[in-house]
Amino acid sequence: MVAAPHLGRYLVFGNLFAVASGVVHRIDRHPxxxxxPVTPMYEADLRRHLAAQTALRIGSVELPALARGTANDVLAACVAAGDQAVLFDGVSE
Structure with missing residues (x-):
């Protein structure tokens, strides 16, 4: 999963946020x-949201690992732990 900051979509600690009228909202509080009508978002934590749709184990590479430059290590740990999908935080291009 990826964030899309150019579209006003951000992922922080596995939680999805989106812009509406210039204001950033957690996706489950987005107006x-x-x-x-087709894809309501009742949960901002994408691991929980996706758990309702799949049995895959989902890990995450969060902002601190990206900032420290240890994302590859965290990704390797996710794979070693058996995660089958991995979320990557994103707040900038």
Missing amino acids: TMRSH
Whole structure:
């Protein structure tokens, strides 16, 4: 999973945020997405949200690891732990 800051979508500590009218909202509190007719978002933690859709183990590479330059180590640990999908935090291009 990736964030898309150029579209106003951010992932921080595995939680999805989105911009509406210039304001950043957690996705489950976003004025449109929380009650979207096709894809409503009731949970901002993407690990929990995706757990309702798949049995895959989901890990995450979070901002501190990205800032420290240890993302590869964290990703390797996720793979070693059996994670089958990995979320990457993203707040900038």
